[in-house]
Amino acid sequence: MSATTTNLKSADASASYRLLQWLAAIALTLFGILMLLPFIWMILSTFKPENEVLSIPPTLWPETFTLGNLEKLFVTLNFGVYLRNTLIIVLFSFVGLFFNAMAGFGFAKYKFKGREPLFYMVLATMMIPAQVTMIPVYLILNSMQMTNTMIGIILPALVGAFGIFLFRQFMATIPDELLEATRLDGASEFRTFLQIALPISKPILSVQAILTFIAGWNSFLWPLIIANDENLYTLSVGLALMKSQTNQNFALQMAGATLMVLPIIIIFIIFQRHIIENYTISGMK
Known part of the structure; x- marks a missing residue:
């Protein structure tokens, strides 16, 4: 019972x-x-005319489908140039990501005089807000005649202490025996890094790739400060200027915001598996 x-x-x-x-x-x-x-x-x-965007009650699905907003963005408002500049910045940001990985590998696997003090100096730069260094960096670039140039926009953000720190911490866990075996097979140091250390660091590389893409894609303050030529503006700057240029055209603003947000969502969906893997590996360690 x-x-x-x-x-x-x-x-x-x-x-x-x-x-x-x-x-x-x-x-x-x-x-x-x-x-x-x-x-x-x-x-x-993005695909609605302006009067439908402002209609009450609002409609979810476009009653009148149009590509006029996207056409106006790229034909009238110069968004094609902004997109090109943003893609250039993103491309060189990934070059900087590769440099960060190399620096992290050097700090993790090579013993040289002053390694620890130098690494602590790199970490100390993380404590300084970016806004504090903008004026000194601007003056340095101005003395080098790099203001109002694409090089001046790209160069200050090419490498970063946070990326170097993450790569160093991850690559320090790679067994030294594996690297030594590769060197005994006749591989150069660069090949050892490229074919052994970098593939093993794929989870942290994927996470850094997402952060790098987001930072480059959303570049706003520095391009706005150093560039006074509209042909050097990024999508973020162009989107901020759109409000005054389009006289409160909300359909165009929705199109511009969609253009800014969708690539970030797509990149996250592609790399989300690697982010989960990275958290799993971190938990196991």
């Missing part, structure tokens, strides 16, 4: 637990849809 009662209680508890799981899943799904709704409306508003 007691065993039957225990089984009934266990069945009731299991049913209650499943019911709570279903209720939690439904609540989270509804909450997720509510969170995504403004984002979806922004993307769909």
Whole structure:
């Protein structure tokens, strides 16, 4: 009798637990849809005419589908030039990411005089806000006649202490025996780094690639300060200037915001598996 009662209680508890799981899943799904709704409306508003964007009640799906907003962005508002500049910055940011990985490998696997003090100096630069160094960097670049140039925009952000720190911490866990075996096979130091250390660091490399892409894609303050030529502006700067240029054209602003956000979402979706792997590896260590 007691065993039957225990089984009934266990069945009731299991049913209650499943019911709570279903209720939690439904609540989270509804909450997720509510969170995504403004984002979806922004993307769909890219393909609506201005009067439909301002209509009350608002429509989710475009009643009149148009590509006029995107056409105006690239033909009238010079967004093609802004996109080109942004892609150039992103491209060189990935070159800087490669330099960060090389520096991290050097700090992790090579013993040289002054290695620790030099590494601590690199870490100390993380404590200094970027806004504090903008004026000195601007004056240095101005003395080198690099203001209002693409090189002046790219150079200060080419390498960073945070990236060097992450690569150094990760690559320090690579077994020295594996690197020595590669060297005994006749591989050069650069080949050892390129074919052994870099592939092993794929999880942290993927995370840094996402952060690097986001930082380069969202470049705003520094290009705005150092460049006074509109042909050197980035998408972020162009989007900020759009408000005065388009006289409160919300359909165009939705198109510009979509152009800014979608690539970041796509990059995150592509690399999210590696981010999860990185957190897993970090937890195991």
